[in-house]
Amino acid sequence: MNFEPTERQQYWRDRVRDFIETNVRPNTGTYAEQDAQGDRWKVIPIVEDMKAKAKAQGIWNLFMPPQGQLSHVDDTFEFDGPGLTNLEYALCAEEMGRIGWASEVFNCSAPDTGNMEVFHRYGTRAQKDRWLKPLMEGEIRSAFLMTEPDVASSDATNIETRIERDGDHYVINGRKWWSSGAGDPRCKIAIVMGKTDFGAQRHAQQSMIVMPLDAEGVTIERHLPVFGYDDAPHGHMEITLDNVRVPADNLLLGEGRGFEIAQGRLGPGRIHHCMRTIGVAEEALAKMCRRLQAREAFGKPIYKHSVWEERVARARIDIEMTRLLCLKAADMMDKVGNKTAKQEIAMIKVQAPNMALKIIDDAIQAHGGGGVSNDYGLAKAYAHQRTLRLADGPDEVHARSIARMEFAKHAPRPDGDAVSSGDMGATR
Known part of the structure; x- marks a missing residue:
């Protein structure tokens, strides 16, 4: 088991990371200004500017499945992105998650990603020409x-x-x-x-x-x-x-094929959210650490109070564990398919938003009154992450699925004995 990113994984992750740090992050103030001006329901110019730049550099439609994953309807390859695997895309999506509007810059934001995958997998050639093409071009x-x-x-x-x-x-x-x-x-x-x-x-x-x-x-x-x-x-x-x-x-x-399409659509979409969520948690932890070291209370820097050492340590541990589970799920999707990886997908869908919510909540606490304002972006991040405990299936549905698969591993035999995990061998 190798935990080091491959050269290809690093290449795409670093291209996304560098573009965000060079182009997106420096324009967060511009985005906020343009967002606050005029009608609420409008096209924000800086996003379109960044999209054109990212598209010109080929950092575009990174979520699209590799060419080997053919459409269910035809075998054309004319609607493909760079061909990243789920594992490769996971590292890129984490970087996108650090800034709320970054994913759109790369044409990788929901619900377009899921809809494009539906057209790619289930659409006719005419449907792809009419709707998938302009979606992939970022025109609609x-x-x-x-x-x-x-x-x-x-x-x-x-x-x-x-x-x-x-x-x-x-x-x-x-x-x-x-x-x-x-x-x-x-x-x-x-x-x-x-x-x-x-x-x-x-x-x-x-x-x-x-x-x-x-x-x-x-x-x-x-x-x-x-x-x-x-x-x-x-x-x-x-x-x-x-x-x-x-x-x-x-x-x-x-x-009668709608439920089938929904299952095919929601699997990748769920893990895409989780990938970005890890980036959200990293940003919250960074803000928390900077804030704790910049303020003093009761005669010493806040970060030297032991309660904050515990919270920061817990945050780092939880991020690392969640990232590993997310990468495992993505890797399984690539190697054995979404259906076989459904338990891992369900687990990360429950774990990721709950992990991020705890870290964002601690970051809000570290910022005091400022944490619940709009000044630091933490309140909005909390609101967004809280919806992910409901979106693409609530926690309870995924927990139910996880538990049922676990019970199935240990179901009683006809002779009355329980089947142990050792009896079953490799289950996945």
């Missing part, structure tokens, strides 16, 4: 409409949105919320999950379809703030779909 943005306000969306089989065939069209009716990205004026399309057959088997009722955001019958009712943050220009929207007609050719993969 997209949304993913799955969660609904009237059902427990932690169980995706509960969704009630209807997608009904009517001649050469499908008609969509329903209400979605937490539709991230729909506030951006560049957001042109959404992938909508709904049911085409309420009488089919439980996991064969759902389908996914591509819906233009400006289609008649699409109404953005309101934006949903997160702990008071509007997350503009990205936004999280509640959207009503009232007899929205879209061409039948917009259906992805086929009727």
Whole structure:
């Protein structure tokens, strides 16, 4: 087991890191100024400037799967990125996580990443030409409409949105919320999950379809703030779909294949969030250490009070453990596939945001009153990380999955004896 990054892993990580330190971090003030000016829902110029630079340097679409991972529909290679593995991308995504808007600079921000992977894996050539190409070029943005306000969306089989065939069209009716990205004026399309057959088997009722955001019958009712943050220009929207007609050719993969697509989409998306989360935690720890060494209380620097030594040490230990679990999950996805790595994916999805939340909370405490203000970015980081305990499946769902797999390893034999891990040998 080699823990040293390969030359290729270092090459891509360092290119991303250097670009962020040279171009993105020095412009955080510019971003804040432009974000505060004018309409909340707008294109921020400095982001577009940085995107053009990153694209010109070839640090672009790093999340796209390698060429060996063919589309389920055709075998074209015209829509590929640099071909990084999940493990290689993990190191890059950690660097992107250090600054909130950095991932968009490299065209690697959600929900576009997940939507592009859907088109790449499940889209027809026509669908790729029409939607995947402009997404990969960074010309448009997209949304993913799955969660609904009237059902427990932690169980995706509960969704009630209807997608009904009517001649050469499908008609969509329903209400979605937490539709991230729909506030951006560049957001042109959404992938909508709904049911085409309420009488089919439980996991064969759902389908996914591509819906233009400006289609008649699409109404953005309101934006949903997160702990008071509007997350503009990205936004999280509640959207009503009232007899929205879209061409039948917009259906992805086929009727009843929506749950299958969702599982394929959410696996990589979950670990992408976790990769970035490690970068968020590193930034919070750095801010905490700088603050503790810059202030005095009760006659000595704050960092010399033993309680802070314990907290900082715990933070470093937790980051290192979480990074190793994340890299293990990414490596398993590369070597044995997402399905076999599902327990590792579930574990990192629970661990990463909880780890980051604890470190951010300690950093807030270290900054005193300033920590809960907007001055240091910690309150906003906390709000974002708290949503990750819900996004792409709540902790409880992933814990349930982990526990069930663990119980299965030790299930009683027909003779009444339990199966031990030693009996099973290598389980993964």
